[in-house]
Amino acid sequence: MDFLPPALTALIQELGRLPGMGPKSANRLAFHLLRTQKAAVDRLSVALAGLHEGVGFCKTCAFISAGDQCPICADPRRDDSILCVVEEPTDVIAIERTGEFRGRYHVLLGAISPMDGVGPGEIRVEELLERLRGGLTREVILATDGDIEGEATAAYLAQVVDRLGQGIGVTRLARGLPMGGELEYADELTIARALSGRRPL
């Protein structure tokens, strides 16, 4: 496409590097932006340029934050006795969206995965133990993913928390059929888990 203006090919190239964006989608998006008012495109450009300056990680929980401490860690009304351990900052957002959790978070920034060379030293386990040694936490909720890495991470963390010998309770999020989901469309593993974890009404 050497007959296209360089400013357009440059944009198509950069858009093509985004996840899930093939050459055709990048082309279509670039042409859409070309028809979009310059002011709107400029707003997107400015938002991108300011992203890394304006966003860092909380020094306590590693959730994303504009300053050294995120609003959740800085909130004195949150319950210090319950600590929810998740893999990624996006998991914090998912749980906050429910409005059901009033404790604190700890983001591991990853999960243990020997296949990818990620051991306990590569994720924020030491920082977690340091917080637990502080003595405020009575329960740790292991809210890592339900995949192999998430389960392995949860199993490992349950051990090391137990080894602290502070009598901290360790729980895991319940597994079962999603709310509103039809039994017919659930996978075998989920149904099996829902059966073995059945509860009296």
Place this chain on the structure above:
Amino acid sequence: MDFLPPALTALIQELGRLPGMGPKSANRLAFHLLRTQKAAVDRLSVALAGLHEGVGFCKTCAFISAGDQCPICADPRRDDSILCVVEEPTDVIAIERTGEFRGRYHVLLGAISPMDGVGPGEIRVEELLERLRGGLTREVILATDGDIEGEATAAYLAQVVDRLGQGIGVTRLARGLPMGGELEYADELTIARALSGRRPL
């Protein structure tokens, strides 16, 4: 999500305005960009900022161009006797990609659509007739889309070109089964068109 850094929510908001980008995709893309090296995000930002300055429309054919005249109109080796009329600049790219066409283009920047209040005066019909009056064109290929608007535009243009009385030939792109396509999966209209347009081997 008032606990997210303003720099991040601003980006999510702007990304959410892009076509085909729901709130979840915008979130996911923003978090991806957060994990991406700052230099790469900055390149995208700069490419966006430079888009409108660096890209305009060719004064002759209305294809996108860095200057007043696009490289295709400026190319002295192209055949002035054949003019291919398309709806959008992206159609020019699609045809150029084949490498089979060596004539000139005329981009209408739209199609006639009475339902949307788009008449012949709203698209570049007058500019087309002006070029044809120049006397170089022997054939006009009407390569508008195969939908109602495209067909209506082609029918209208065939009339006005004929009315010029310069004996300019008018053709339309062939319709039929796509190359490599299986008969079984083609829609009825396409099969019917392929049947009525069948040609001797």
